[in-house]
Amino acid sequence: MSRQHLLLRELGLAPRWRLRHGAALELESVSMPVLAPVAANLVPAATPAQPVVAVPVVVPVAEAVPAPAVVEPATTALPDWADLQQQVASCTACGLCQTRTQAVFGKGNPRARLMLVGEAPGAEEDKLGLPFVGKAGQLLDNMLSAIGLGQDDVFIANVLKCRPPGNRNPAADEIAACADYLRWQIAHVQPEVLVTLGRFAAHALLQSDAAIGALRRETHQYQGIPLFVTFHPAYLLRSPGEKAKAWQDLLAIRRALANKA
Ligand code: SF4
Numbered sequence: 643m644s645r646q647h648l649l650l651r652e653l654g655l656a657p658r659w660r661l662r663h664g665a666a667l668e669l670e671s672v673s674m675p676v677l678a679p680v681a682a683n684l685v686p687a688a689t690p691a692q693p694v695v696a697v698p699v700v701v702p703v704a705e706a707v708p709a710p711a712v713v714e715p716a717t718t719a720l721p722d723w724a725d726l727q728q729q730v731a732s733c734t735a736c737g738l739c740q741t742r743t744q745a746v747f748g749k750g751n752p753r754a755r756l757m758l759v760g761e762a763p764g765a766e767e768d769k770l771g772l773p774f775v776g777k778a779g780q781l782l783d784n785m786l787s788a789i790g791l792g793q794d795d796v797f798i799a800n801v802l803k804c805r806p807p808g809n810r811n812p813a814a815d816e817i818a819a820c821a822d823y824l825r826w827q828i829a830h831v832q833p834e835v836l837v838t839l840g841r842f843a844a845h846a847l848l849q850s851d852a853a854i855g856a857l858r859r860e861t862h863q864y865q866g867i868p869l870f871v872t873f874h875p876a877y878l879l880r881s882p883g884e885k886a887k888a889w890q891d892l893l894a895i896r897r898a899l900a901n902k903a
Pocket of ligand 1: 730733734735736737738739745802803804816819820
């Protein structure tokens with residue numbers, strides 16, 4: 643079994659989907675309903691396929707969503723990368739500084755072409771000082787591997803640099819207090835493509851409160867950078883039925899990177 647197939651199986655997409663030379667994607671015979679292939683590169687496999695059933699778009703169950711943060715333009719000069727790391731490490735701009743173990747700045751290549759933005763550190767991230775570790779991080783690694791990207795090809799950060807106690811949702815004032823750090827990180831990395839993981843990151847960068855199911859259907863812009871909205875890997879772990887949609891998002895991200903090359 644190929645590494646690609648193993649990765650897709652890890653994503654919960656095999657045996658339904660498999661990559662064929664280049665970007666072609668095939669629909670294999672399955673016993674469970676799958677999304678109708680909507681991308682141009684989704685083609686039926688030669689093997690007998692069961693009828694494809696279109697799955698209605700399921701908008702994630704709404705949790706209590708704070709009002710989108712009002713992201714004001716940065717008023718101070720862009721600090722250099724080392725200063726920025728130091729500022730985040732010692733920040734006391736919101737109450738989360740009192741409960742964190744440490745601030746989580748980000749990880750990956752600060753010159754990466756692709757930058758991913760998540761929500762906030764969880765318990766393991768708070769302990770280790772790195773974003774996206776644990777099962778959600780493992781799934782994200784596998785998702786990136788499935789489109790040929792390793793950790794050196796991306797930079798990953800969160801909207802909030804400190805863990806909300808009990809992994810509660812970020813509060814609007816916390817997102818606003820932390821907004822400049824993310825803005826400065828993006829200014830330094832200057833990615834060719836931005837991807838938000840989950841609704842808090844999408845809402846923070848797009849200043850929108852639209853449902854993620856609607857936002858992920860189009861390509862957005864953040865200060866001239868193409869921005870894609872997709873699900874948070876932790877949500878995909880809870881809702882594996884959404885992985886097929888995440889795979890569509892990954893293909894769109896891969897196409898955007900290819901078009902920029
Ligand atoms: S979450 Fe952001 S604003 Fe709040 S203390 Fe941490 S680094 Fe500072």
